[in-house]
Amino acid sequence: MSIRKIYQYPEPVLRQETRPIEQFDDELKKLVEDMAETMYDAPGIGLAAPQIGESRKLIVVDISQDREEGQEYMAMVNPEIIAHEGHQLDEEGCLSVPELTSKVKRFKKITVAYQDLEGNKLEVETEDRFAVVLQHEIDHLNGILFIDHLSTLKRNLYKKKVKKWLADNPKAKVTA
Template identity: 85%
Template sequence: MSIRKILQYPEQVLRDETLPISNFDDSLRQLVDDMAETMYDAPGIGLAAPQIGESLKLIVVDISEDREDKQEFMAMVNPQITVHEGSQLDEEGCLSVPELTAKVKRFKKITVSYQDLEGNAMELVTEDRFAVVLQHEIDHLNGILFIDHLSSLKRNLYKKKVKKWLAHSS
């Protein structure tokens, strides 16, 4: 396992459409292990493959009951939201969008179809906070960042902030 670099906005790969995964082999398991280690090192509760420069439909999410005690995660290959209902407003942040948190409107309850690491078809119904995490990570697979859900004013203020950072770092 190795910790990978988390790419940050405005990296282009974060905006690209990802490719479905069809090979369920050791290299996929290695990528999942790297993503989990990277996510926990950050520290985060979810990570999508594009965030480490891989344009693949793959996410890992923390499912630990108590993050202090034991780290447990699940990998979802080719995840898709198939059913959604209700709405909720929750505070979000993103490892690829540093120094910004904001309230984002998401579905309250979702059904996600995905494959496990062996390629088996799976389905998960979830709601509340875990539904938010999954929607956030699945958005990454479609080139959508959580700032895209913000008002144009908030989004433009953040873009100006990033331009200043980039100007000072070059």
């Protein structure tokens, strides 16, 4: 296992459409382990493959209450929201969008179809905070960042802040 670089806005890989995973092998398991280790190191409660430069439909999440007891992450391959209802407003942040948190409107309850690491098809129905986390991570697989859910004003202020920071820190270049 190894900790991978987390790509940050405005890295192009964060905006790319991801490709479905068709090979359920040891390489996929290693990628999941790397993602989990990277997520815990950050620390975060979810991580999508594009955030470490992999344009693949894969997320890992862990919203357990007591993370000191052990790390019980869940890997979801090719996840897709197949049903939703209601709405909720919840505070979000993102490892790829540093120094910004904001309230985001999401579905209250969702059903997600996905595959496990052996390729078995599964579904999970969830609501509240776990539903928010899954929606946030699945958005990454579609090139959507949580800032895309913000008002134009708030989004533009953040973009301006990042642009200034990049101009003031020329060594922090954005890679293709």
